Amino acid sequence: MNWTLLTPEMILLLTAALYLVLACFKPDAQRDYHLGVAMAAATVAVSLISVPMSGSLFNHVYRVDLYSQVFKTMLSLGFFLVVFLCEDFKGVAPEHHAESYFLLAVCTLAMMLMASSVHLVVLVMALELSSYSLYLLVFLRRDHRWGMGSGLRYFLVGVSASAIMLFGLSLIYATTGALHIDQLAERLPDMMQHPMVVCGLLLTLAGFFFKLAVFPFHIWAPDAYQGAPNTAAAFIAAVSKVAAIAILLRVVSLAQGNGDLLARGLVVMAVISMTVGNLAAIAQRDFKRLMAFSSIAHAGYLLLAMLCMTPDGYAAAMFYGAALLVMKFTCFLVMICVADDGRNLQINELAGLHQRAPLLAAALMMALFGLAGIPPTIGFSGKLFIFVAAMQKGYLALVLIAMANVVISLYYYLLVLKAAYLDKPVQQLPAIITPAGTRLMSVVLISLIVGLGFYPTALFELVQAAVLLLP
Amino acid sequence: MITQLAQFPWLTSLLLCCALGLLTILFIPGRHAKAIKVVSAVFSGLTLVISIYLYAAYDQQAAGYQFVERVSWIPSLGISYFNAVDGYSLPMLLLTGIVFFTAVLTMWELELRVKEFMALVFLLVTGVFGLFMSLDLFFIFVWFDVSLFPMYLLIAIWGSTRKEYGAMKLTLYLLAGSALILPAIVYLVVQSGAMTFDLLVLMNGEYFSPKVQRLAFLLLYIGFGILAGVFPFHTWSPVGHVAAPTAVSMIHAGVLMKIGAFGILRVGMFLCPEGWHYWAPLMAVLATCGIVYGVLVGLSQTDLKYVIGYSSVSHMGIVGLGLSTMTIDGINGAVFQMFAHGIMTALFFSSVGYIYDRTHTKAIAELGGLSRIMPRAASFFILAALTGIGVPCLASFWGEVVVFMSCVRVYPVAGALAIGALAVGALFMLRVVQKTCYGPPVEKFSHLTDVSTRMAIPRVILASVIVLFGLFPGLLFDMIDTATRTFLAG
Numbered sequence: 001m002n003w004t005l006l007t008p009e010m011i012l013l014l015t016a017a018l019y020l021v022l023a024c025f026k027p028d029a030q031r032d033y034h035l036g037v038a039m040a041a042a043t044v045a046v047s048l049i050s051v052p053m054s055g056s057l058f059n060h061v062y063r064v065d066l067y068s069q070v071f072k073t074m075l076s077l078g079f080f081l082v083v084f085l086c087e088d089f090k091g092v093a094p095e096h097h098a099e100s101y102f103l104l105a106v107c108t109l110a111m112m113l114m115a116s117s118v119h120l121v122v123l124v125m126a127l128e129l130s131s132y133s134l135y136l137l138v139f140l141r142r143d144h145r146w147g148m149g150s151g152l153r154y155f156l157v158g159v160s161a162s163a164i165m166l167f168g169l170s171l172i173y174a175t176t177g178a179l180h181i182d183q184l185a186e187r188l189p190d191m192m193q194h195p196m197v198v199c200g201l202l203l204t205l206a207g208f209f210f211k212l213a214v215f216p217f218h219i220w221a222p223d224a225y226q227g228a229p230n231t232a233a234a235f236i237a238a239v240s241k242v243a244a245i246a247i248l249l250r251v252v253s254l255a256q257g258n259g260d261l262l263a264r265g266l267v268v269m270a271v272i273s274m275t276v277g278n279l280a281a282i283a284q285r286d287f288k289r290l291m292a293f294s295s296i297a298h299a300g301y302l303l304l305a306m307l308c309m310t311p312d313g314y315a316a317a318m319f320y321g322a323a324l325l326v327m328k329f330t331c332f333l334v335m336i337c338v339a340d341d342g343r344n345l346q347i348n349e350l351a352g353l354h355q356r357a358p359l360l361a362a363a364l365m366m367a368l369f370g371l372a373g374i375p376p377t378i379g380f381s382g383k384l385f386i387f388v389a390a391m392q393k394g395y396l397a398l399v400l401i402a403m404a405n406v407v408i409s410l411y412y413y414l415l416v417l418k419a420a421y422l423d424k425p426v427q428q429l430p431a432i433i434t435p436a437g438t439r440l441m442s443v444v445l446i447s448l449i450v451g452l453g454f455y456p457t458a459l460f461e462l463v464q465a466a467v468l469l470l471p
Numbered sequence: 472m473i474t475q476l477a478q479f480p481w482l483t484s485l486l487l488c489c490a491l492g493l494l495t496i497l498f499i500p501g502r503h504a505k506a507i508k509v510v511s512a513v514f515s516g517l518t519l520v521i522s523i524y525l526y527a528a529y530d531q532q533a534a535g536y537q538f539v540e541r542v543s544w545i546p547s548l549g550i551s552y553f554n555a556v557d558g559y560s561l562p563m564l565l566l567t568g569i570v571f572f573t574a575v576l577t578m579w580e581l582e583l584r585v586k587e588f589m590a591l592v593f594l595l596v597t598g599v600f601g602l603f604m605s606l607d608l609f610f611i612f613v614w615f616d617v618s619l620f621p622m623y624l625l626i627a628i629w630g631s632t633r634k635e636y637g638a639m640k641l642t643l644y645l646l647a648g649s650a651l652i653l654p655a656i657v658y659l660v661v662q663s664g665a666m667t668f669d670l671l672v673l674m675n676g677e678y679f680s681p682k683v684q685r686l687a688f689l690l691l692y693i694g695f696g697i698l699a700g701v702f703p704f705h706t707w708s709p710v711g712h713v714a715a716p717t718a719v720s721m722i723h724a725g726v727l728m729k730i731g732a733f734g735i736l737r738v739g740m741f742l743c744p745e746g747w748h749y750w751a752p753l754m755a756v757l758a759t760c761g762i763v764y765g766v767l768v769g770l771s772q773t774d775l776k777y778v779i780g781y782s783s784v785s786h787m788g789i790v791g792l793g794l795s796t797m798t799i800d801g802i803n804g805a806v807f808q809m810f811a812h813g814i815m816t817a818l819f820f821s822s823v824g825y826i827y828d829r830t831h832t833k834a835i836a837e838l839g840g841l842s843r844i845m846p847r848a849a850s851f852f853i854l855a856a857l858t859g860i861g862v863p864c865l866a867s868f869w870g871e872v873v874v875f876m877s878c879v880r881v882y883p884v885a886g887a888l889a890i891g892a893l894a895v896g897a898l899f900m901l902r903v904v905q906k907t908c909y910g911p912p913v914e915k916f917s918h919l920t921d922v923s924t925r926m927a928i929p930r931v932i933l934a935s936v937i938v939l940f941g942l943f944p945g946l947l948f949d950m951i952d953t954a955t956r957t958f959l960a961g
Contacts, residue, residue, distance in 0.1 A: 354587075369620060374616050374620050374646070375612065375613040375617060376613050376617060380616075384609070384653075384657070385548075387653065387654065387657045388548060388657050388660070391654075391657045391658055391660075391661040392661050396654065396658060399654045400651075403650035403651070403654055406650055407643060407647045407650050410642070410643065410646055411639075411643060414639065414642060417623070417624075418627065418635070421624055421627075422624075422627050422628060422635070455544070456545065457544065457545045457546070457547075460545065461547065464547060
């Protein structure tokens with residue numbers, strides 16, 4: 001067995017183990033932070049190196065290929081970015097810092113396992129591991145009033161979704177007699193008209209939809225975002241979606257062009273998700289709740305890409321996942337810098353941001369325009385790829401609905417922008433002092449958002465090559 | 472990989488001028504307002520020089536697309552960075568150069584957040600230049616939105632009169648337009664089966680069935696039409712113009728609205744000729760409604776900027792009417808009118824902006840005798856008003872006459888209505904001029920200073936352009952004609 005294939009996972013395991021040990025000692029915020037950044041950077045480096053690797057492990061239930069490695073790179077990047085945000089880490093009590101890093105590392109590890117597993121049982125195990133670490137991360141909020149209630153709701157919706165998913169899996173196993181992706185890929189296409197198979201697939205997907213916060217499994221999202229410590233919310237919003245895309249693509253692609261019935265179900269969910277998410281977002285005053293509802297809407301756009309069931313659609317979904325990672329993370333970066341004591345940020349608290357921190361305001365502007373899909377941003381190129389893929393399948397009406405949604409979403413993004421650029425703060429607030437690292441990070445993120453908007457070719461070709469490995 | 476470059480990439484350097492200007496402004500600390508203004512003037516002046524050079528260097532005998540630059544961009548989708556100019560885009564580039572330069576000079580007295588203002592204006596104009604020179608649908612859409620999204624902040628921060636409402640309304644309307652354009656573009660690209668965003672390939676390939684063309688043209692017409700102020704999607708325009716600061720009104724009414732009409736021409740009519748023929752009567756009806764409506768509503772306005780805002784609606788109606796005639800003269804006149812109206816509106820807003828800056832009122836009733844208090848400002852205003860009416864020897868005249876001549880032949884009723892409406896509008900405009908500029912001077916304004924020599928420069932430039940093309944319309948018509956003949960012949 002070739003253990004080098006597992007290096008990114010190993011590093012994360014080592015990180016988790018280190019923090020487990022550190023949790024037994026006296027808390028030291030600085031030590032934990034610097035160790036975290038170092039380990040996360042190492043993970044990113046190793047993941048990048050391991051992109052060209054391929055192979056199969058553990059009786060062929062664990063596959064390392066370009067598809068999984070690209071996702072792992074995105075995940076490790078997300079892990080690094082979130083750990084980078086933890087410098088102040090005011091949302092969590094100091095004695096729990098080590099545990100938080102431990103949970104972040106375990107969760108990222110679990111998501112990497114999700115990206116690589118090609119056996120449904122392994123997939124479920126990885127999914128549960130990542131979910132449980134996320135539940136705990138939400139509970140760790142210093143302010144118990146927030147943490148307990150929303151953590152509990154997150155947990156309850158999550159386990160219900162898992163139960164539904166397991167039931168769906170049993171239906172699939174009952175009809176096809178297989179749980180390995182390769183065997184399913186052989187048997188499923190002929191049975192796609194079988195009602196039990198479609199039911200099984202839809203129920204299985206329910207578990208993944210919970211991760212992605214697709215209607216009707218979205219109800220946990222606003223409360224969990226609001227109740228979680230800001231850094232954990234960033235992790236849920238930006239990183240966990242990437243993993244959800246990885247497994248959704250694995251399962252949806254099993255239909256291999258025979259998925260009309262399945263696609264019909266997904267169309268309904270996509271349309272409702274984006275409409276509900278965008279309409280509900282208009283009414284939000286809390287920035288994290290707004291991000292939660294916008295995530296729900298973006299899950300709808302992602303579904304639109306997946307239900308095309310073509311390689312172009314899968315590539316578009318993967319690209320859009322990367323785009324969301326960058327854009328949402330930028331929003332959370334700004335939010336965490338402004339809410340310096342770890343409180344929940346109201347949108348009107350952004351008032352005067354353009355004077356207090358011009359660079360952060362610019363970053364927020366680009367991220368919001370990106371989320372709204374306005375060129376030249378990475379969010380636009382992502383949407384363009386999705387629309388081209390959908391149009392190739394003849395979904396003109398769906399594209400028009402999605403564009404109508406884009407206009408709705410623009411309204412609330414503009415309100416946030418208005419707060420940051422126009423509104424006068426109620427009382428004069430001091431300038432926000434941003435460390436050099438944060439400033440550098442903002443510049444890098446802005447250039448990523450704009451650069452990949454103008455020239456998405458390299459990244460798009462990479463994901464195109466990656467999705468060819470799907471059945 | 473297709474790469475094709477002219478000897479010297481003039482078009483790209485035009486864009487680079489804007490981009491470099493933007494970067495330079497971003498790196499100057501905000502407190503050096505003076506330096507920022509100088510840098511803006513220098514770079515916008517450079518763009519004007521380049522656009523004049525392009526206009527002069529274009530070979531009208533050879534016609535067609537010149538100064539071609541093409542670099543493969545996203546090969547898997549058939550997207551390339553593809554710039555070239557023809558007889559339609561050159562007048563628009565020239566217009567943009569003139570309005571951009573004069574708008575920057577007009578804002579010389581700005582003091583509030585100068586750095587951000589100039590940066591956003593540069594961003595906006597980059598999009599405008601890009602759109603006029605691009606021949607790739609992907610880039611056309613990208614530039615289209617780049618030129619729109621700075622508008623929100625420009626109006627909401629530096630505007631007046633219900634600025635936040637105006638800004639939000641304008642942004643949502645225009646982006647709703649782009650929400651129709653993007654699906655239409657993707658629809659056409661996918662329907663062609665050729666997987667290319669190259670406008671010329673799609674145009675010459677005869678890929679689209681009449682049904683596809685009708686649907687796509689309607690989407691494109693409404694999408695771009697919203698920006699062109701086509702009735703009944705024009706309601707953002709007066710509100711937005713009134714709310715916007717002077718330079719932004721100038722750029723917006725002078726150049727941005729032309730993007731809409733240019734988009735209908737370049738994307739809609741070029742790609743879907745049969746759709747155009749099918750919907751042309753509708754275009755004519757809506758354009759006539761716009762002309763009549765703009766004049767009638769303009770009659771009842773008491774605010775100077777609203778008067779100009781509604782006159783823009785009716786003047787853009789003339790452009791729409793010209794495009795709907797499907798004749799060489801009609802299209803030539805429409806493009807001429809786009810240019811002439813751009814310059815005229817810029818002068819209009821620039822002079823009203825000056826009057827408002829001094830008197831702090833835009834109400835017609837409160838003004839009077841301006842020609843004695845500030846004779847220069849008043850004369851610019853009067854010149855703009857006369858151009859708007861369509862007085863011979865001023866630029867607008869030629870556009871309107873040519874459009875109406877071809878319109879009366881194709882749609883006699885619409886033509887008659889439009890001419891009648893404009894005659895009424897002319898009477899009214901003269902009354903506005905009479906009320907504000909003549910009569911007894913208002914006491915409380917008598918101490919105000921007139922336009923200084925430095926502040927007169929941009930207005931003199933605009934005024935001389937109006938007279939130049941009014942006396943020598945052939946300078947423009949010959950250029951436009953090269954493109955129209957190729958377009959309608961092939």
